[in-house]
Amino acid sequence: MSKAAEQYPVGIIGGTGLTTLSGLEITGERPVETVWGAPSAPLVEGSLGDQPVVFLSRHGNPHRIPPHQVNYRANLQALYEAGVRTVVGVNAVGGIHPDMGPAHVVIPDQIIDYTWGRPSTFFEGDLEEVTHIDFTWPYDADARETLVAAAASLGVSFSDFGVYGATQGPRLETAAEIRRMERDGCDLVGMTGMPEAVLAAELGMRYVCLGLVVNWAAGKSDHIITMAEIEEAIDKGMSSVKGMLEMSMAG
Ligand code: HPA
Numbered sequence: 001m002s003k004a005a006e007q008y009p010v011g012i013i014g015g016t017g018l019t020t021l022s023g024l025e026i027t028g029e030r031p032v033e034t035v036w037g038a039p040s041a042p043l044v045e046g047s048l049g050d051q052p053v054v055f056l057s058r059h060g061n062p063h064r065i066p067p068h069q070v071n072y073r074a075n076l077q078a079l080y081e082a083g084v085r086t087v088v089g090v091n092a093v094g095g096i097h098p099d100m101g102p103a104h105v106v107i108p109d110q111i112i113d114y115t116w117g118r119p120s121t122f123f124e125g126d127l128e129e130v131t132h133i134d135f136t137w138p139y140d141a142d143a144r145e146t147l148v149a150a151a152a153s154l155g156v157s158f159s160d161f162g163v164y165g166a167t168q169g170p171r172l173e174t175a176a177e178i179r180r181m182e183r184d185g186c187d188l189v190g191m192t193g194m195p196e197a198v199l200a201a202e203l204g205m206r207y208v209c210l211g212l213v214v215n216w217a218a219g220k221s222d223h224i225i226t227m228a229e230i231e232e233a234i235d236k237g238m239s240s241v242k243g244m245l246e247m248s249m250a251g
Contacts, residue, residue, distance in 0.1 A: 175219025
């Protein structure tokens with residue numbers, strides 16, 4: 001993310017299991033308001049190593065906003081106004097690909113969006129012109145490379161590819177829905193990857209996803225999905241995620 005320290009702060013949007021970031025040297029916490037409303041939580045400003053960072057808890061702190069009710073537009077707008085131009089979205093996901101089991105880390109390279117009814121563009125209302133942004137490659141190549149290098153040097157179990165299927169939630173999927181997603185080419189399933197990625201793109205920000213697999217997707221194991229299983233994988237895998245964030249900011 002940073003070659004020496006990037007001049008702009010890097011935004012980190014923490015998801016399930018990452019409502020606070022322990023390695024962060026905090027310099028301030030700011031409740032903010034945007035034209036799209038309030039973001040999920042106050043912006044936590046500080047630094048990781050030499051890199052200025054703005055941390056935002058996607059589901060609020062404490063965790064209380066479900067994926068379909070996150071104000072993604074306010075979150076991205078608030079980060080943009082705080083000077084952020086590169087965003088790392090940390091996402092808990094379910095694993096579909098056979099190599100992507102609990103506690104595995106994935107830096108996906110593509111998205112399929114199955115969400116519906118979420119405000120997912122800044123370009124609406126009384127516009128002077130219609131805008132269609134390019135979204136061929138939803139994740140920033142350089143930021144992906146930085147995360148991949150960090151995962152490799154930390155010896156983390158990770159994959160440097162993957163199609164993130166974004167579902168509506170808050171319920172988990174049926175086994176048939178996961179089979180359909182697999183036929184579509186999805187390797188991972190999560191509820192928060194969209195519209196976060198596209199809103200970052202609309203603001204011209206670089207965006208990358210750091211996915212932590214917290215369960216086998218529905219029908220991919222011999223048991224139903226439990227919160228206990230998810231919490232266990234978060235406990236096991238979140239130190240890899242934090243290590244990767246610290247290392248990638250250190251440049
Ligand atoms: N499905 C959707 N979202 C998720 C899952 C899942 O299995 N696990 C974590 N987030």
